[in-house]
Amino acid sequence: MKKIALIAAVSTALLTPAVLAAQSNPSAGTEKRIINFQGAPTGNLRTGPLTFTGSPVKATVSTLQITAPKAVLSAPAGTAIVEAKGRRTGEFSGPVTVSRGRLSARGGSLTYSEASGNGILKGNPSATFVPEDRKDGDPVNISAAQMSLDVxxxxxxxTGGVKLVSGEQTGRADKLIFDEDRELAQLTGTPTLTRAAKQGQKELVISGDEVRALTKDKTLYVSGGVKLVQGTTTTTGDAVYYNDDKDVAYVVGNAVSVDSKSKVTLRAPKSGYLEQNTKFARVSVKNGTFNIPTAQFKLRGEK
Structure with missing residues (x-):
């Protein structure tokens, strides 16, 4: 039988053959979701709930590392905890820290469900994702009302008042999905992306129905009612591809740019697009087609 710290705290002599079978044969789909604690708990080892305290309490779920001053492990109502492996819930009270690879997060409390494989972090949660190498870009800092970590x-x-900061770029939205493996962020719910003014460049604000960002590459794909505001220039269209390293934005689909100071209006032809140099806040009309590389911005499992 593969032992975990919790089971090691229970004398196997007290367990029936049926319980031993349930403990040693979790389904392959849930095995990586099982939570393992260091140290012995207090409480009824057969029925639960079990309480862990320490300086701090340490637990692991797959590659997720969790620390907190206190944790309570419980089973569904009417189920003994020794028979509930794969269906238990861990409640961590804070401050709670969670780490996984290059991601570290912190919050006031964490609720983890073995059944779903999700940990819900609340209490002013924040997270930092660091690049693999300093030359790969800036750390990504996230804050929100609630964060869910999928193992x-x-x-x-x-979700809730989301703020994402990476270098001089700040994104705000109602919801953020962040894929740590692809370093891809999706912001929805009135999202905006602001690039701070720097070295004579004017502040740039991009908004639309949806923002997708490759944080390592510093590229953006914004779709649906797109608007770029920089100084006195406002450019609108159906979608935009923005490369921050190259200081250029390509606006496609009904693209129009208006300068409120000079009163100049630029309109892309049906077969063309507008190119905005964001370093100098200059817009030019381009003939031909610009194809946004949307495949680069696809979420996991998205066709």
Missing amino acids: DTNVSTS
Whole structure:
């Protein structure tokens, strides 16, 4: 039987053959979701709930590392905890810290469900994702009302007053999905992306129905009612591809740019697009077609 720290605290002599079978044969789909604690708990080892305290309490779920001053492990109502492996819930009270690879998060409390493989972080949660190498870009800092960490996919979902900061770019939205493996962020719910003014460049604000960002590459794909505001220039269209390193934005689909100061209006032809140099806040009309590389911005499992 593969032992975990919790089971090691229970004398196997007290367990029936049926319980031993349930403990040693979890389904392959749930095995990586099982939570393991260091140290011995207090409480009824057969029925639960079990309480862990320490300086701090340490637990692991797959590649997720969790620490907190206190944790309570419980089973569904009417089920003994020794028979509930794969269906238990861990309640961590804070401050709670969670780490996984290059991601570290912190919050006031964490509720983890073995059944879903999700940990819900509340209490002013924040997270930092660091690049693999300094030359790969800036750290990604996220704050929100709530964060959900999925142990099956290495994807986190943040909701409620979301703020994402990476270098001089700040994104705000109602919801953020962040794929740690692909370093891809999706912001929805009135999202905006602001690039701070720098070295004589004017502040740039991009908004639309949806923002997708490759944080390592510093590229954006914004779709649906797109608007770029920089100084006195406002450019609108159906979609935009923005490369921050190259200081250029390509606006496609009904693209129009208006300068409120000079009163100049630029309109892309049906077969063309507008190119905006964001370093100098200059817009030019381009003939031909610009194809946004949308495949680069697809979420996990998206066709």
